Amino acid sequence: MTSEKCAHVTCVCTGICLLLLAAQGNLDDTVQTGGGAVQEEAPRVALTFDDGPDASCTPRLLDGLKERQIPATFFIQGKWIAGQEDLILRMHREGHLIGNHTFDHVRLTAVSEQEALMQVVKTSNDIYEITGEYPAYIRPPFGEWRESLNCHVEMIPVLWSLDSRDWVLQDADQITSRVLESVEDGDIILMHDIFDASVDAALAIADALTAEGYDFVTVDALIIE
Numbered sequence: 001m002t003s004e005k006c007a008h009v010t011c012v013c014t015g016i017c018l019l020l021l022a023a024q025g026n027l028d029d030t031v032q033t034g035g036g037a038v039q040e041e042a043p044r045v046a047l048t049f050d051d052g053p054d055a056s057c058t059p060r061l062l063d064g065l066k067e068r069q070i071p072a073t074f075f076i077q078g079k080w081i082a083g084q085e086d087l088i089l090r091m092h093r094e095g096h097l098i099g100n101h102t103f104d105h106v107r108l109t110a111v112s113e114q115e116a117l118m119q120v121v122k123t124s125n126d127i128y129e130i131t132g133e134y135p136a137y138i139r140p141p142f143g144e145w146r147e148s149l150n151c152h153v154e155m156i157p158v159l160w161s162l163d164s165r166d167w168v169l170q171d172a173d174q175i176t177s178r179v180l181e182s183v184e185d186g187d188i189i190l191m192h193d194i195f196d197a198s199v200d201a202a203l204a205i206a207d208a209l210t211a212e213g214y215d216f217v218t219v220d221a222l223i224i225e
């Protein structure tokens with residue numbers, strides 16, 4: 001399926017986010033508990049799903065997210081859009097963020113500049129045709145963004161900070177344990193909405209982290225340009 005290597009997020013800056021929030025809290029001093037102590041912001045994570053949409057797995061995931069009122073981010077492949085327009089429109093209407101994952105899941109650094117640009121632009125155009133919005137975020141397959149594309153498209157590459165390795169593990173319990181053991185405030189969690197085990201794990205992770213007081217956000221909330 002995929003062989004996406006582990007990579008670290010380059011444009012997430014949770015530390016600065018937290019510093020800014022803390023400074024804001026001190027200035028207006030409005031968020032207080034009964035005891036007068038400043039209430040801490042809830043930890044936040046973003047669930048992100050690559051490689052779909054999948055006609056079977058993605059609707060089940062959307063059902064589970066809707067039930068829990070949790071937003072997620074979907075980095076979709078252009079080649080799967082045709083025939084799945086209603087599913088993509090549903091993602092958009094239900095508050096999820098839709099990002100670009102190229103048309104054919106190509107390694108953008110391994111093809112010509114023209115091909116790389118086509119892979120990105122065609123996918124963005126096809127998403128725009130459905131949602132009326134051009135995606136602002138791209139997750140380059142294999143975590144490899146081609147810097148020269150910055151001259152042609154205004155998109156923010158988004159990698160991840162926690163790889164669920166769902167595509168290798170293929171077992172909901174193992175995927176869930178792996179994520180819950182290492183998750184931290186500000187994590188961008190990499191998953192794939194093309195496996196049943198990933199859907200089961202994502203919903204179990206959502207329930208467990210909700211019980212721990214986490215808030216779920218789309219990736220744009222965790223990124224500072």
Ligand SMILES: [Zn+2]
Nearest residue numbers: 002050051141
């Ligand atoms: Zn992928």
